[in-house]
Amino acid sequence: MREFTKSIFSFSWAMSLFGVQQTTNLLSPAKAAKAFDSLTEATQGQFTDVLKTTFNAGDKLQRSALDMTLGMFTGEALNPNKWMRMASDAAKQSADAVTKGVQGVTSTVQQAASTTASVADNATTQAERQGWGPMPS
Amino acid sequence: MLELTKSAISYSWAMSLFGSQQLANLVAFADRRDPTRRAAAAFYSVTQATQNQFDDLVFAGFQIGDEVQRGLVDLAFDTLTLRAFAPSYVSRLTSDIGEQSRDTLRVFTSAENARLAWQELKNNYEVFNLVKNSSSLLNLPAEGKDFDLSEAIRKAYELGGYPDLWAVEGLGHDYALTFFPLWGKGQRVRGILTDGQAAALPDKSLTMMHAGLGLAFAEKLIDRITPYSRASDIRGVLQEFVTLVKDNARNGYEGAAYESLGLLTRFWHSQMVNIVGERMGEVEPAAVSYFWHGVGRAYYFLPIYFVPGLLSPWPAVERDAPHELAWLNMTAGLAWATAIVNVRQPKIMENFLKTQGEQVDRSPAFSDGVMSALIMGIDITPGDVYIAGFLQYTPDSRDKKTAELWNRLVGRPGSLAVNHYHPVLRKHRRLGEVFRYQDLSELVARLDGERRAARVAA
Numbered sequence: 286m287r288e289f290t291k292s293i294f295s296f297s298w299a300m301s302l303f304g305v306q307q308t309t310n311l312l313s314p315a316k317a318a319k320a321f322d323s324l325t326e327a328t329q330g331q332f333t334d335v336l337k338t339t340f341n342a343g344d345k346l347q348r349s350a351l352d353m354t355l356g357m358f359t360g361e362a363l364n365p366n367k368w369m370r371m372a373s374d375a376a377k378q379s380a381d382a383v384t385k386g387v388q389g390v391t392s393t394v395q396q397a398a399s400t401t402a403s404v405a406d407n408a409t410t411q412a413e414r415q416g417w418g419p420m421p422s
Numbered sequence: 423m424l425e426l427t428k429s430a431i432s433y434s435w436a437m438s439l440f441g442s443q444q445l446a447n448l449v450a451f452a453d454r455r456d457p458t459r460r461a462a463a464a465f466y467s468v469t470q471a472t473q474n475q476f477d478d479l480v481f482a483g484f485q486i487g488d489e490v491q492r493g494l495v496d497l498a499f500d501t502l503t504l505r506a507f508a509p510s511y512v513s514r515l516t517s518d519i520g521e522q523s524r525d526t527l528r529v530f531t532s533a534e535n536a537r538l539a540w541q542e543l544k545n546n547y548e549v550f551n552l553v554k555n556s557s558s559l560l561n562l563p564a565e566g567k568d569f570d571l572s573e574a575i576r577k578a579y580e581l582g583g584y585p586d587l588w589a590v591e592g593l594g595h596d597y598a599l600t601f602f603p604l605w606g607k608g609q610r611v612r613g614i615l616t617d618g619q620a621a622a623l624p625d626k627s628l629t630m631m632h633a634g635l636g637l638a639f640a641e642k643l644i645d646r647i648t649p650y651s652r653a654s655d656i657r658g659v660l661q662e663f664v665t666l667v668k669d670n671a672r673n674g675y676e677g678a679a680y681e682s683l684g685l686l687t688r689f690w691h692s693q694m695v696n697i698v699g700e701r702m703g704e705v706e707p708a709a710v711s712y713f714w715h716g717v718g719r720a721y722y723f724l725p726i727y728f729v730p731g732l733l734s735p736w737p738a739v740e741r742d743a744p745h746e747l748a749w750l751n752m753t754a755g756l757a758w759a760t761a762i763v764n765v766r767q768p769k770i771m772e773n774f775l776k777t778q779g780e781q782v783d784r785s786p787a788f789s790d791g792v793m794s795a796l797i798m799g800i801d802i803t804p805g806d807v808y809i810a811g812f813l814q815y816t817p818d819s820r821d822k823k824t825a826e827l828w829n830r831l832v833g834r835p836g837s838l839a840v841n842h843y844h845p846v847l848r849k850h851r852r853l854g855e856v857f858r859y860q861d862l863s864e865l866v867a868r869l870d871g872e873r874r875a876a877r878v879a880a
Contacts, residue, residue: 287499288649288693289458292465294491299472299484306480314426320475321429327471328436331464332443340439347431355424 338381345374440468463650466693470648473690478554482725489692489726518737521781528777529731538773539730545763545770546728552585556592568600571619575627583803584766590627590802594634595641598670605666606642614670629678629798629853632671636679639666640686649693656697660705677854680709684716684755689723696744711858714748718755718791722763736778750787754859757782757791761832762799766808768815772828775817779827787859789831793839794856800840801853813837838863846870 303324310317329340356364447461476484500506506515529539552559560577562569574597578589598614605611614620615628615635623631640663647659667679687698695717703710721727721735739756743749764770775782782788799809813836817828839862846866847853855865 286458287495289462290499291492291495292462292469294495295488296465296469298487298491299469302480302484302487303472303475305483306476309477309480314423318426318429321426321433323475324468324471325429325433325436328433328440328468331440331467333446336439336443340436343435344432347435348428351424351428351431 342381349374440464459650463648466648466650470645470691482728485725489724514741518741521737522734525734525777526731535731535773538767538770541767542730542764542770543728545767546723546730548585549588549763550723552588553592556589557596559589560593562593562596565596566599566602569596571597572622575623578627583806583808587630587762587799587802590630591634591637594631595637596634597631598635598638602638602642605639608662610669611666612669615675616670616672625848626802626804628672628675629801629856632675632678632854633682633857635670636667636682637686639663639679640683644683644687644691644694644698647694649697653701656701657705660698660701664706664709671854672851674851675854676709677712677857679854680706680712681716681719681755681857683709684713684718685720686716687713688717688720695742699744699748711747711751711860714743714751715755715758715858717748718752718757719759721752721756722759734778736781750785751859753782753785753787754791754794757788758795758798761792762795765795765799765812768812771812771832772815772817772824775827775831776821776824779824779831783827783831786861789835790859790862792832793835793843793862796836797839797844797847797856797862798853800844801848809840813840842866 303320307317307320310320329337332340444461444464447464448458450460473481473484497506500511505511529535556562556578557565559581560574562574571593574593575590578593579586581589594615597620601611601614615623615631620631643659643663643666647656663683664680667676671679683698683702684695688695699710699713699717702713718739721739724735727733727735727738735756739752740749743752760774761771796809796812800806803809813833815828815833817825819825843862843866846869847855850869850872852865852869856862
């Protein structure tokens, strides 16, 4: 628990200083963007599959939304194809996330069930070993 | 700007999910023996990745804050578990605080002490910059690109006595990285410092070239493990490091490369020091002393101890060393750095002995560290005027106690090391040996004995 507490404090302190660092990096936006990307990548490395898919879905959505917002000024936002593609992408990613989520839950349940079954099997074997005693004649 | 906005939003989104992932990790109890392990490992990895984005100043701020919070968390837990009320704990804490306050007071109450502390700070900063900016000083190409090694060595020596030592260390690091595309992918690389361009390296550059080589290997390999990695994974990485050193170092110089692992681990991955030290004992017992020597050397350059007088690394070394071998080597490593960084101003060492001489006199490791530093220094820069000046220095005779400490711990052993031990170690090509604590007189006697025995046998 001691080490865990230190880890949380280290993490929070690092995050605060990252904010300071990024403020100074704002003078060169490319460097700042690279720093954000590196940290996002490192963070993604800690995600489970379900969370990775969820992250990708949300990320794609926000990137497209930003492109569309900017597209308001260039007329790109009025292109119906773009809207269709964005909607279908979002739906696909969400479906993926749900599927992975369901798969995850199913495998956990199966694992739990198999553990329970093996416990029950063990109990049966133990009972067989002990026997029920002689049958009354 | 659009890309920056997207990256910032991605980052915020990732962080939100990271929070929920850690909550799930804590609730899931994946590891029943250590339920916080998975979450702690994730926090560690992201914190390390964040640190990698910091520039020097922010990194220093991070390290100082982190060391302080770790100390405070320890104190809080010790108080909660009532350990902090044990008489030995209280006496150690009060003596640490007392010693520290005395040291700080000493620096800020005398103009001469403040001047020396300022000079020491300038030396630290100069060394830090020389190692860090060696590529630009020597006009080397970007990381990993090939360059003319003999030309770079010539430029390093043109910087003059003192800067050359640190520039050569940086050069060794950069040269090893030109082979990174191969060894970074796990391909077996041999002869980095024995074959090719390195075959023509002058002997005088070899110690610090090897220190730089070890630094490059350690820097790239240690990132692959965390304190929460499996023991087998940690052993695997250390084995890779040891194999790389053995395959690429010259005979008798391996120690200089092993030592850099300790330096790098303590500086960048402090939580891993004890774990790496322990596992190194299983992988390559001969490298353990060098590792702890490097850990000691790192204390001198840690941001929290960077400003002389504010906090002293000496009590920290005594407190943090997990066993006697580590303590002796850490003390020698710290003495090594103190002596070589301040070799141009022997007055700094005299002043140090005045206040902390009694403390360092408790172990032979301090003198050993000073001797090793001078041997390494004179080997890198033959006929170095600063080392000659350091050895000829006469401390203020009015302070008999300090003068006696100087002669016994620094002056006499230093002269012996430079004039007698160095020629023997150079002749036998065993200069890597000075990167750990050991009885140098015994080593030299043994080497001389072997030579005599060989002569008799012939």
